Amino acid sequence: MPLDAPEPGQRHRLGRSALARLLTLVSLLVLLGACQSRRDPDRLIVASRNRIDTVDPAGASTIGAMQLLSAIGDPLYAVRPDGSIEPRLAAQLPRISADGLRVVVPLRRGVVFHDGTPFDAAAMVFSLERFMAIGTLSYLLGDRVVGVRAVDSHTLELRLRKPFGAIPQLLSAINLTPLSPAAYRSHSRRQLSDRFVGTGPYRLTFFTPQQQRLEPFGRYWGRPPANNGLDLIALSNSTALFGALQSGEVDGLLSQSLEIDHQVALHQRSEQGLLVQATGPALNIVFLSVLSDQPPLNNPLLRRALALSLDRTRLIERVSQGLMAPLQGLVPPVVAGGTPQPWPAYDPAAARRLYRQAGYCGTRRLPLELTFRSNVPSDRLFALTWQALLQRDLGDCVELKVQGMETTTAYRLLGDGAFQLIVLDWMGDFPDADNYLVPLLGCEQAAGSVCRKGGSASSGSFWSRPGLEAELQRSATITGPQRLELVRRIQRQSADGSPYLPLWLVQPRMWVRPELALPRFDGSGRVLLQELRRR
Amino acid sequence: MSRSARLLRYVLARLALAPVMLWLLATLVFLLLRLAPGDPVDALLGTRAPAAARAALRAQLGLDQPLLGQYGGFLIKLLKGDLGLTLTNQQPVTEVIGQTLPASLELGAVALVLAAVVGLAVGFSGIARAEGRLDLAARLYGIGTYALPSFWLAMVAQLVFAVWLGWLPVGGRFPPTLLPPAGSGFYLFDSLRVGVLSGQWQALAGTLRHLVLPASTLAVLLSGIFANALRLNLRRAMASDYVEAARCRGLSERRLIVRHALPNALLPVLTISGITVASLIGGALLIEVTFSWPGIAARLQEAIAQRDYPLVQGIVLVVAALVVAVTVTVDVLVALLDPRLEF
Numbered sequence: 001m002p003l004d005a006p007e008p009g010q011r012h013r014l015g016r017s018a019l020a021r022l023l024t025l026v027s028l029l030v031l032l033g034a035c036q037s038r039r040d041p042d043r044l045i046v047a048s049r050n051r052i053d054t055v056d057p058a059g060a061s062t063i064g065a066m067q068l069l070s071a072i073g074d075p076l077y078a079v080r081p082d083g084s085i086e087p088r089l090a091a092q093l094p095r096i097s098a099d100g101l102r103v104v105v106p107l108r109r110g111v112v113f114h115d116g117t118p119f120d121a122a123a124m125v126f127s128l129e130r131f132m133a134i135g136t137l138s139y140l141l142g143d144r145v146v147g148v149r150a151v152d153s154h155t156l157e158l159r160l161r162k163p164f165g166a167i168p169q170l171l172s173a174i175n176l177t178p179l180s181p182a183a184y185r186s187h188s189r190r191q192l193s194d195r196f197v198g199t200g201p202y203r204l205t206f207f208t209p210q211q212q213r214l215e216p217f218g219r220y221w222g223r224p225p226a227n228n229g230l231d232l233i234a235l236s237n238s239t240a241l242f243g244a245l246q247s248g249e250v251d252g253l254l255s256q257s258l259e260i261d262h263q264v265a266l267h268q269r270s271e272q273g274l275l276v277q278a279t280g281p282a283l284n285i286v287f288l289s290v291l292s293d294q295p296p297l298n299n300p301l302l303r304r305a306l307a308l309s310l311d312r313t314r315l316i317e318r319v320s321q322g323l324m325a326p327l328q329g330l331v332p333p334v335v336a337g338g339t340p341q342p343w344p345a346y347d348p349a350a351a352r353r354l355y356r357q358a359g360y361c362g363t364r365r366l367p368l369e370l371t372f373r374s375n376v377p378s379d380r381l382f383a384l385t386w387q388a389l390l391q392r393d394l395g396d397c398v399e400l401k402v403q404g405m406e407t408t409t410a411y412r413l414l415g416d417g418a419f420q421l422i423v424l425d426w427m428g429d430f431p432d433a434d435n436y437l438v439p440l441l442g443c444e445q446a447a448g449s450v451c452r453k454g455g456s457a458s459s460g461s462f463w464s465r466p467g468l469e470a471e472l473q474r475s476a477t478i479t480g481p482q483r484l485e486l487v488r489r490i491q492r493q494s495a496d497g498s499p500y501l502p503l504w505l506v507q508p509r510m511w512v513r514p515e516l517a518l519p520r521f522d523g524s525g526r527v528l529l530q531e532l533r534r535r
Numbered sequence: 536m537s538r539s540a541r542l543l544r545y546v547l548a549r550l551a552l553a554p555v556m557l558w559l560l561a562t563l564v565f566l567l568l569r570l571a572p573g574d575p576v577d578a579l580l581g582t583r584a585p586a587a588a589r590a591a592l593r594a595q596l597g598l599d600q601p602l603l604g605q606y607g608g609f610l611i612k613l614l615k616g617d618l619g620l621t622l623t624n625q626q627p628v629t630e631v632i633g634q635t636l637p638a639s640l641e642l643g644a645v646a647l648v649l650a651a652v653v654g655l656a657v658g659f660s661g662i663a664r665a666e667g668r669l670d671l672a673a674r675l676y677g678i679g680t681y682a683l684p685s686f687w688l689a690m691v692a693q694l695v696f697a698v699w700l701g702w703l704p705v706g707g708r709f710p711p712t713l714l715p716p717a718g719s720g721f722y723l724f725d726s727l728r729v730g731v732l733s734g735q736w737q738a739l740a741g742t743l744r745h746l747v748l749p750a751s752t753l754a755v756l757l758s759g760i761f762a763n764a765l766r767l768n769l770r771r772a773m774a775s776d777y778v779e780a781a782r783c784r785g786l787s788e789r790r791l792i793v794r795h796a797l798p799n800a801l802l803p804v805l806t807i808s809g810i811t812v813a814s815l816i817g818g819a820l821l822i823e824v825t826f827s828w829p830g831i832a833a834r835l836q837e838a839i840a841q842r843d844y845p846l847v848q849g850i851v852l853v854v855a856a857l858v859v860a861v862t863v864t865v866d867v868l869v870a871l872l873d874p875r876l877e878f
Contacts, residue, residue, distance in 0.1 A: 139588030
């Protein structure tokens with residue numbers, strides 16, 4: 001008899017045995033499922049895709065790190081959702097000298113660091129000098145500030161290189177949050193990546209790149225957090241994040257790096273009342289950089305024609321099912337000077353006329369190459385959709401080839417003029433028009449309409465025009481309606497040159513479980529984590 | 536020269552070659568990383584920051600030094616056992632490896648044990664009747680699990696057990712509501728110790744809950760290799776002359792398989808296990824990424840994207856050294872178990 005031939009009755013025993021094993025396995029899984037640690041209902045778990053390598057304000061450069069810092073640190077000023085400025089650790093708005101080169105900031109009294117030491121002007125000087133010395137983003141201050149000093153125990157003075165109108169916005173950058181000099185004594189000129197001692201509403205009590213534990217700071221000077229603490233976790237892919245919110249494993253989800261399909265699904269669920277969705281100010285712009293110093297796109301007619309060839313509504317519908325807002329300017333509309341949006345709307349007939357005028361259409365097609373960042377899914381979708389739309393509407397005039405490239409490689413090659421057209425995105429370090437115009441249009445060295453060195457060259461456009469740099473510099477020094485008009489003029493004239501083609505705005509979102517109250521964002525695009533609470 | 540002396544000479548030769556191999560590997564990684572377009576400043580700052588600020592940051596990170604100088608500095612540090620600091624957050628590379636390697640090793644070890652148990656059981660199950668139903672099922676299992684894309688299986692498991700049923704966590708290595716146990720970095724061991732010492736078993740339960748999905752997914756994928764290897768080698772052994780001779784002597788089938796065929800069939804499986812262990816030391820990237828497992832493979836992937844030169848070099852070197860150690864150990868084990876092998 002073969003070995004595996006069951007004896008009479010053995011078949012049932014085998015079946016029962018297999019069933020018993022299966023039941024044991026399922027029981028074990030259920031048992032493990034039941035072994036969840038009991039959670040404090042007022043302690044919340046917020047997930048995102050943001051792995052945070054460092055919590056040191058000098059080293060932090062990612063959106064996730066900034067979000068964390070905004071919960072454990074305080075800036076001198078904060079930007080409200082309506083764009084106005086609110087003093088935080090500053091007692092009032094800064095006083096600026098007549099020549100615009102000295103800025104005096106009165107500081108709030110009665111504030112203490114998480115280690116119990118008092119916050120004062122000396123601590124602020126220590127923190128700003130440390131940032132200027134070792135900060136990854138030290139250019140934020142270093143390009144504008146010559147030095148800082150404590151006038152008295154609670155008055156800070158900044159000496160500027162040249163007048164700068166957006167000083168409160170600059171001082172709202174969370175990287176400039178004060179640190180306890182006592183706690184950072186041995187790290188005054190080197191980074192401390194896994195600990196933080198600041199003044200924020202939460203203390204950081206545990207840190208790994210994937211997980212951070214935040215406990216309310218009992219001696220916080222402002223309104224205490226509305227929850228009993230937060231656990232911030234990073235999950236490495238969009239599907240896991242989506243699943244974690246669905247299953248109730250986490251209470252909230254931040255949208256950064258979440259794939260668009262998941263964002264759309266979460267948006268739909270929030271419309272059905274299954275989740276709560278909050279949106280912040282759209283400060284992240286996505287645009288095409290156009291290589292303007294080499295043929296064929298050194299021809300302004302063709303750049304203008306391309307600007308008219310973008311059917312943003314349809315592109316956005318395809319890329320994000322309408323989740324993003326179309327953009328026709330370089331400055332986001334929520335930033336002062338961001339309206340009106342001067343880039344032209346889709347007009348294929350006008351575009352065809354311009355292509356014809358430049359000698360294309362009919363027998364001769366304009367060959368163009370569009371590069372997208374291969375690790376940004378929406379870029380790829382945009383590239384393919386635009387290619388198809390151009391083929392359909394202007395196929396006899398333009399032939400678009402698309403190719404993907406890894407982001408870091410693309411950034412390195414950008415300044416070499418390697419891309420005729422490339423999809424990029426940008427978010428200013430603080431919400432001010434200069435933070436959008438200077439990095440994209442600034443030019444330290446120009447020859448006619450070609451920029452050799454400066455923001456325009458390193459952004460892959462190489463476009464400039466006589467007088468533009470002087471206007472940008474002037475824009476940085478003035479304030480009020482005069483400045484708004486100047487910003488609008490710079491945008492209008494740039495739209496005529498079309499060195500960039502704005503595409504859409506990315507709005508930060510947060511989704512929370514329905515039992516939580518609607519989250520709020522500040523004017524810098526960060527969630528006010530201390531306000532998260534159950535209804 | 537006796538066989539054991541020859542074996543010792545072979546092992547010593549392998550160990551003596553290891554530093555040369557590691558140096559070549561370190562040099563290759565050093566050069567390849569720098570040949571790739573883009574550097575840490577591009578990865579950190581993207582398109583932001585003026586050229587002067589970018590240059591200053593490059594100088595701060597030591598990237599403005601001539602390539603030969605950077606290489607010399609790297610080698611000198613390496614000889615002192617110093618793998619340097621990460622460029623992204625100035626953390627010692629050894630510290631990062633110390634945090635991530637145990638995670639990968641723990642996942643790999645648990646998965647390997649599960650895979651061996653399941654795979655060997657499946658491989659063994661069909662031996663009694665070749666081409667029978669069990670054998671066919673074992674063959675299908677082997678081919679199926681071998682052919683399954685790991686990320687697909689991982690995502691399906693995640694969807695079913697974490698999202699739909701809610702039995703297990705979606706990802707991560709430890710419950711966010713608890714603090715991970717301090718100690719060796721092997722949470723299973725550390726939380727077991729905490730449980731034994733303090734009677735608090737929450738940490739162990741949390742560790743197990745997080746381990747179940749990634750480990751069993753990885754185990755299913757690996758078990759096919761074991762199943763196929765054992766099945767084929769066992770069949771070959773069963774058809775060999777010495778088994779036939781034993782059968783003629785009237786030995787029972789059970790005794791034939793267990794005492795004669797199985798030990799010989801397991802030798803190649805041991806070699807395969809060695810190769811599998813070696814590959815798992817570097818982590819199982821897709822499993823780690825899908826389950827947000829903070830292991831060394833996921834960290835290496837991020838380090839490459841960030842162009843964090845010291846971290847990539849450090850991880851590659853440490854993993855390579857461990858792989859050398861494992862392969863030498865397996866070679867010795869096989870040699871000790873199989874007297875037919877010559878050196």
